[in-house]
Each structure stands twice: as structure tokens, then as C-alpha cells.
Amino acid sequence: MSSAPRPRVLLLFGGRSSEHAVSCVTAAGVMRAIDRDKYDVVPVGITRSGTWTLLEGTTDSFRLDQGQVPEILDSGTHVRLGSAGTDQAHDAVASRGLGDAVGLGSVDVVFPLLHGPYGEDGTLQGMLELADIAYVGSGVAASAMGMDKHYMKVVFESAGLTVGPYEVITDKQWLNAPEEALARCERLVRPLFVKPSRAGSSVGITRVDVDGDLRAAVEAARIHDPKVVVEQGISGREIECGVLEGRGATPTRSSLPGEIVVQPGDHGFYDFDAKYVDGAAAKTSCPADLTPEQTQSIREQAVVAFDSLGGEGLSRVDFFLTPEGEWVINEINTMPGFTPSSMYPQMWAASGIEYAELIDELVQLALHRKRGLR
Template sequence: MNKEPNSPNAAANARKPRVAVLFGGRSSEHSVSCVTAAGVLAAIDQEKYDVVPIGIAPNGQWTLVSEDPARWSLTAETRPEVAPAAESLLLTAGNSGTELVVRSASEAIRSLGQVDVVLPLLHGPFGEDGTLQGLLEMADVRYVGAGVLASAVGMDKHYMKVVFEAAGLEVGPYEVITDRQWQQDPDSALARVAGLGFPVFVKPARAGSSMGISKVSDAAELRSAIEAAREHDPKIVVEAGIVGREIEVAVLQGRGCDDPRTSLPGEIAVQPGVHDFYDFEAKYVDGAAAALSCPADLPSEATDRVRELAGKAFDAVAGEGLSRVDFFYTPDGHLIINEINTMPGFTPISMYPQMWAKSGLPYTELIDELIYLALNRKTGLR
């Protein structure tokens, strides 16, 4: 698909583009990020790119790490983690571009040379929420995916819904509980949530990968579910349960001024009797827990409509690079948007790459296209 030069810069085209694959991070989704990196490191074309794997330890330290995908794979017994190291890695902006710099424990510094593009495979706060994107903008280095605003809005389920509603997208009933509201008057917050009816889904406002999410069937379970979600985020979003099928669409930024591209819609089928919903275990541990049907069995008009709405949601948050947009398709034919994920799971078996593969864009070519888009996008205001 990508037959054009990888970079508009002629000097950069004289050598292989240098891609820093960045993963790990400080959020509770650290291990999920590592698993995503394992998939990318196994598939990225090493003949085409000079790949530099960079891990961010849970304490925030950046360090050079193994490029062996097996080191970062998830098993039922263990979850991968980037360990702190004696040497730290820094990104610095200079006259010749952005450089990787290594600083030893003795404060000695050496340069590892220029980086052309960063592929940030981080999930959750301090990686997917605009903080890392702002750092990369300040370092003047190109990067894959959403910018500061889209990342921040896409990470916060509260403001995401506000933006969607303003764009004319249908959003399901929900309530927000801030830390102050919960500390001052939890009974009032519980009463508001009970007004949604049951079941409800209690979610950390700024976490992903189903971390801290509970399905609550009655009022007696509500307080403990909120406290469990607050372990991940002091702000909570509680959503009314919606009867409908869960339909997903993968979105890919268009080239130049082209409209965003959308995949065929997919549908997740969770194994009945094992998981109440598509939780962390179903996504990442129990490989037989869920299956993707793509294209989803929908009327042709519903297929066209959900793809149109996915592109509209992408534009509503000022999306760039990639996103996955999730909907509920109700028995009466309504499409209710659930959320957008600006850095969806990206292993070969994750829903985003699978939907593109079913739509004619294989995993390795999808990585190529994302790097192309990043190399051809300037930093700063755009």
C-alpha cells in the first residue's frame, strides 16, 4: 500500500527511517503495553526500518530494552514488565533533529544518534492521554497516532461523551462521580447512579483495557464497585446498561487531506457463562473467551451508517493516525456510541489489526502505513 517515500525529507530517505518503539509506562496497563510491543516487534519490517525498542519502567525511567518479542509476551502466569536499569534514555532536540541520549549512573552521556519517528505503544495515563504526546511535540519528533487534544479527550470517558454529544452522536445515559463529590457526599452520588437503573457499568474515567470495570446488578454492589474503580482513577463514569450488540470499527487517518478510512465493522462474541462482559481476562488471558466476527452480520445500511459514524467520531476528537470506535447496535436499529480508543490494543490478535486484515490491510502493512502517516505529518500546530 505504501509505495511512496517514507519521509518528505530527502536526507532521511538516504537511510532507513529510525523508529523508536516505545512501550511500558506508569499506568496500570503497563503489561498490556508490553504485549502490544511484542506483536509490533515481531511484525515490523526490520529490512525497512532501523528499530530501537525503548521501555518505560513503572517508575518512569526510559531505558533501552530487548527487542525479542518473547520477552514481552503475556502468559496466564506472568505479566511482562520493564525493569529499571543502570542507564537512562533521553530524547533531546538539536539542530540536526531529535537524538537519543544515554545517561549512565555516573552522569556520563553518550548519543545514540537521530530518531525519525516514535511509535508510542502505551496504554492509559502518562502515555495515551496526551502527556507523552506533548513531550514528543516539545522534542520536535514525529510520532504515530493521535495528538495532544485527541489523546486527552479519548482517554477521559467523561469529556469524550461531551464531545460526542456536541458532534451530534447518540450517547447512552451516564453519570460522573468526581473525587470531591465522592468525598463530600457519597450517598448523593449513589442516588444519582441508581437513577440510571440496573445493571450499570462502573468505570475509571481514564483507564482502559477493562481495568477496574465492574458490571453492577443492584444497589448493594455499587459502593464496592466504585471503590474498586477508584483504585485506578479518582474520577468515575457510570454507564447505564444498554441492550444491544457490541460493534467496533477500526479507523485509519487518510493521507494528506483525505477523509479517514474505516474498516469493515466487527462484532465481539464473548463465550457465554464464562465472562459477563469483555473484561481483561477475556481480552488478554483467555484466548478462547471471545471471537471476532468481521464483517459483522448487519444490514447493509447499518454497515454503511456505523462506518460513517466512526469517521465522524474520529473527526470529532481531532483524531490522527489510528483509533477504534465502539458502538451498541440496539434491537430497534439505533447505533449508540460507547467510546473511542486512540491507541487500541495492537497485537496481531487484537480487534483493530484483525478488522483491518479482514478489510484487506495486513498487520505488517498496517504498521507501514501508520509510520508513513507519522513521517509525513509535521509536529506543532496543524
């Protein structure tokens, strides 16, 4: 008797967003750790222009500490979903030039290791829903709201979570009445953090301590997103908590929390370089040094945040713990950084689920999840 075929996992990474390089680093970690005896892995990179290409070679160069930013280059072998002969959406097809198509076989689950727009924001999830293909992570609505710092705050407030003061500047508001938009921000206490509404990994974020710098900060954020969120700085410790979907009808799970401490130096906050380039810029502590009551509170609130969005699969929820002992939610990441050294896997390792086991759990959650409306 022949053994049952291994589930085929299409790892998808790179992408069109400003977090292209971070996605490559995440993918390298997952590809090294995923159980090749249990899963048949098809690595597919998305170039910055949006071309799906079959990865050739290794991912050893996918690092951010070697002076060269990793990038997906077109290998010449393009990949699409859907078989030319049978038009099966769950098949993957590779091709070189016109008419030279080679089937890669049926895809059982897509693992979208994509950060930012065109991957983490519901667009890819919508395509996979239409194709009836299982995938790791949250669905269309939760991904879209989790990507937009404005709408996630609205959802969190409605769920009873504490959100810091903020203002939103849309593209039309900035183009038609920039002075009015800046005036609205006067109610916020400095320092301010000006952010692209739909970007992550601290890309495009500026700390503003002087009023005259606000306009330039908004323009810098608009390079990445025409919609900008201006947040009042929150004094407090930066504490994060991992969330993992429960199997079937079982409740959502949360990890032990971790803490990020930015070291004195050139980084005024936990920016892109502090996260990924300058290894000495920030210190992570996991589990975080909290009282049992504080640990229980953040774990409960992280689950509320995840469930209020209708999250699935995984998320990392970021909070501030103020000197007064209040939890203020900052944001949720529906596809957090996922290298072995990233905070999300670290928190789950501290909670008893190691990196390879965590990858397996996420794939299994996707394979067993109900398709369609849920």
C-alpha cells in the same frame, strides 16, 4: 553513492499506567512485524516507575497467557531525548551511570505503544510536540479527550452521535457528598457499569446488578482513577470499527466492522481476563454479520467520532447495536490493542491492509504530518 539512511523509529512501550502489561504485548507484536529493512528500530521500555530504559534481549516473554504478567525492568541503560553535546531534542541518548552517555542517533518518529494515562492521554504527546518530534497517533487534545470517558461523551453528543445514559462522580464529589453521588445514579437502569474515567483494557470496571454493590464498585474504580463514570448497561451487540487517518487532505478512512461475543461462563462482560487471558471467553467475528446498510452506517459514524475529536493516525471506535437497530457509541481508543490478533488489525486485514502494511502506513502518516498547530 551511499543509500539514504533509514528513518529511525523509537518504539516506546510499558509505562506507568495499569495497562503496562498490555502495552508490552502490543510492542512485541509490532517489533516482530515492522520492516527492519525500511526502518531502524530503537526499542525503549518505560518501567512502572517511569524510567526510560533501552530494551535488551527479545520480547518472546511478552505474553499474557503464560501465567506471568510481562513487565519492563530497568536494564541499567537509561534513555532520554536530547543530545548532551548539541542539545538536539530529536536525538536519543543512552547512558549507564553519570557521564557515560552514548548517542543513539536522531529519532525521526516515536511510535508510542502506550495504553492509558501517561502515554495515551496527551501527556507524552505534549512532550513530543514541545520537542518537535514526529509521533504516531493523535495529538494532545484528541488523546486527552479520547482517554477521558466523560469528555469523549460530551464531544460525541455535540457531534450528533447517540450516547447511553451515564453519571460522572468526581473526586471532590465523592469525598464531600458520596450519598448524593450515589443518589444521582438511581435514575440509571440496572445493570450498571462502573468505570475509571481514564483507564482502558477494562481495568477497574465492575458490573453492578444490585443497588448495594454500587458503593464498592465506585471504590474499586477509584483505585485506578479518582474520577469515575457510571454507565447504564446497553442491551445489544458489541460492534467495533477501525479508523485510519487519510493521507494529506484525503478523508478519514474506516474499516469493515468486527463483532465481539462474550461466551457463556465466568465473564459477565468483556473484562480484562476475557480480552487477554481466557482465550475461550470471547469470540471475535470480522467482518461482522451486518446488513450493507448497517455496515455503511457504523463506518460513517466511526469517522464522525474520530473527526469530532480531531483524531490523527489511528483509533478503534466501539458501538452497541441495539435490538431496535440503533447505534449507541460506547467509546473511542486512540491507541487500541495492536497485537496481530487484536481486533483493530483484524478489521483492517479484512479491509485489505495486512498487519505489517498497517504499521508502515502509521509510521508514514506520522513522518509526513505537518508539525505544530494543524
